[in-house]
Structures are given as C-alpha cells and as structure tokens.
Amino acid sequence: MTVKGIxxxxxxxxxYSTSGLGFVMVKATEGTSYVNPKHAAQVAHARAAGVAVGHYHFARPGSMATxxxxxxxxxxxxxxxxxAMDWEDTGVSGADKDAFIKALQKASAAHRVLLYCNLDFWLHRDTTSFCGDGLWIADPGxxxxxPRVEHAWTIHQYSSTDGMxxxxxHFADAAALTTWAAKSTSGGAPSYEAFPGAAWFTAGRKSPIxxxxxxxxxxxxxxxxxSTANKDVIGSGDVASYEAWQRKYSTDHHKGWTGAALKWPPGKESWDALHVPKA
Structure with a gap:
C-alpha cells in the first residue's frame, strides 16, 4: 500500500491540486545563494490542505555544513x-552526500531526513547506501x-505528468506517513514481512505474502x-525468480554463497534483504 504525493x-x-494527495515535497533552497521564491506559498498551500509537508535542498559543490x-x-x-537532500549535481561526491545528511540529522534531530536521487546516482555513484531516514528514489521507468532498487525505499518518484x-x-495510509514523519514511538514506518521459516515455502502455498x-x-x-498464473500461489516461477535473486544478491554484496544458500527455499538472510512489504 502507498500514499500519493507530488x-x-x-x-x-x-x-497546485492537492486532490488525493497525502504529502507534498517543496524545493526550498539550492547551494548557498538560491531560495525558491514560491516556497512559502507552496508550503502554505500544502498545509492548508492538511497534507504532510517536506522541504528539500538541492546540494551544490562546496561546504555541506554551510x-x-x-x-x-x-x-x-x-x-x-x-x-530531504536532493543529490543530482555530479560535483557533489558520495562523501559529500553522507556529510550533508549527517549534518542535517544532527541539526534537526526532531525531523526525518531523506536522500533524493535518481537511479543512476544510487546504483553507480553511491558507495555507502547511506540515506538517513529513508531513500526517495527517482525511477520514472x-x-x-x-522502483528498481534492492534497498528499502520510502518515496518513489515514478513519473512526471502535466508538468508535475x-x-x-511506502506507507499504509496518510496517517501512518504523518506518524512516521513526527517520529512517533507508536510506529508508522514501512514494515516488512518477517521470515516465515524455510518450511513455509512449500509448492502450492497460497498467501498474499x-x-x-x-x-x-x-x-x-x-x-x-x-509459469505462475496465480501470483498468490507459489509455483515454479517463484522458485526460479528467488534463486536468481539469491545469486544476484550474493554477487552484488560479495557474500560468496554456495550450495543451499543459492537454492530454494529462501533463507532468512536473503529474505530480510529482499524487504518484502507487508501484504
């Protein structure tokens, strides 16, 4: 389940129209010399609609602390x-990205801090997988x-239509998003299916999971x-796909898995890494 936003x-x-939205992320600043002239009005419009509000900074080369x-x-x-930090400038390194997010978290401990970047930056420029409190990934394809990432994600920017x-x-509803944003101890963060045990993954098992x-x-x-017509039921397609995932994850993360670790049924380590969302 997801919540719509712009x-x-x-x-x-x-x-802008806020119909059906649960959140709005507004550009605030860029570098150390630009402020979005519409920022205050765009934020006020979101607040008036009762949706969650976010602010983002487009990082440029230079002092991240400044x-x-x-x-x-x-x-x-x-x-x-x-x-959120908007990481799009190729002159801003992965180390700069980490420094900005850590400095922002320290300066604003009461707020959630996200990293925004496109698929290329995340897959080919990032080296630490550090994204503060969550990944806001742009993958319009x-x-x-x-989104086509292995890391858990919080927001997916999936298209640009009508100039927006x-x-x-990745939340059950707008209330869960608001609870998470407020850093409430009552929960609300994206949750994932716990490993049900290898014996659970039997042929013909039917479940939303x-x-x-x-x-x-x-x-x-x-x-x-x-070969799997009903995607709620485990079939041979599931077996082939999961074994492909285990091979891919082992290679990408230098796990060196062999034998049973690359075969069906799933093991806890690979299952936890897959981040299967709560059904």
Whole structure:
C-alpha cells in the first residue's frame, strides 16, 4: 500500500491540486545563494490542505555544513515536516552526500531526513547506501511503487505528468506517513514481512505474502514468472525468480554463497534483504 504525493519547485504553481494527495515535497533552497521564491506559498498551500509537508535542498559543490545551515535558515520548518537532500549535481561526491545528511540529522534531530536521487546516482555513484531516514528514489521507468532498487525505499518518484512530478510513499495510509514523519514511538514506518521459516515455502502455498514477494522480485529485476498464473500461489516461477535473486544478491554484496544458500527455499538472510512489504 502507498500514499500519493507530488514534489514542486519554482516552475510549478503555488495553487497546485492537492486532490488525493497525502504529502507534498517543496524545493526550498539550492547551494548557498538560491531560495525558491514560491516556497512559502507552496508550503502554505500544502498545509492548508492538511497534507504532510517536506522541504528539500538541492546540494551544490562546496561546504555541506554551510549548505545545511542555509537550508534551515530559509525552509521555515515546523514540527512533523520532512527534510530531504536532493543529490543530482555530479560535483557533489558520495562523501559529500553522507556529510550533508549527517549534518542535517544532527541539526534537526526532531525531523526525518531523506536522500533524493535518481537511479543512476544510487546504483553507480553511491558507495555507502547511506540515506538517513529513508531513500526517495527517482525511477520514472518503473511502475509506481516498484522502483528498481534492492534497498528499502520510502518515496518513489515514478513519473512526471502535466508538468508535475508524481510520487508514492511506502506507507499504509496518510496517517501512518504523518506518524512516521513526527517520529512517533507508536510506529508508522514501512514494515516488512518477517521470515516465515524455510518450511513455509512449500509448492502450492497460497498467501498474499507470495504476491508481495513477486512484486519485490520484479522490482529488483529477478522476474522469471513464466509459469505462475496465480501470483498468490507459489509455483515454479517463484522458485526460479528467488534463486536468481539469491545469486544476484550474493554477487552484488560479495557474500560468496554456495550450495543451499543459492537454492530454494529462501533463507532468512536473503529474505530480510529482499524487504518484502507487508501484504
């Protein structure tokens, strides 16, 4: 389940439609010399609609600490707001990215801090998988809610239509998103299926968990579902796909798995790494 949202900057209206939305992410600043002239109005419009509000900073080469200070001076952050770093400039290194997020977390401990980047940056420029409180991934080539990343994600920017960037957040509903953003101890963060044990994965097993597993395997590029008509039921396609996932994960993360570790049924380590969402 997901929550719909948009992100806006100066080239979008300050009176955008909020129909059906649960959150709006607004560009606040860039580098140390630019403030979105519509930021205050765009944020006010979101607050008036009662949706969760986020502010993001477009990072440029230079001092990350200085940019964090500049961002917070101009963002007008309130309790429960989400903060994000926009990592798109090739002159901003992975180390810079980590430094910015850590500095922002330290300066705004009461707020959730996200990393926004596109698929290329995450897969080919990032080396630490550090994204603060969550990954906001831009992958317009994937269906909404199915970004092609192995890492757990919080927001997926999946398309740009009618001049507006469309997103979905990985929460059961808007209330769960708001609870998470407020850093409430009552929960609300994305949750994943606990490993049910190897014996659970028997041929013919019918469960929504199977369909959720299928969706994650498709998202990470391990889709061999050619013989499974009912995606709620474990079939030979599930076996082939999961074994492909184990091989891929072992290679990508230098696990050195062999034998049973690369075969069906799933093991706890690979299952936990797959991040199958709660059905």
């Amino acid at each position: 992100d806006v900057a100066s080239y979008q209206s300050s009176t 940019q964090v200070t500049y961002f917070l001076q101009h963002a007008g952050v309130k309790a429960g707001d989400i903060l 994937a269906a909404a809610g199915h 960037d469309r997103n979905v957040a 199977v369909a959720a597993m299928h969706a994650r395997l498709v998202a990470v590029g391990c889709d061999h579902y050619k």
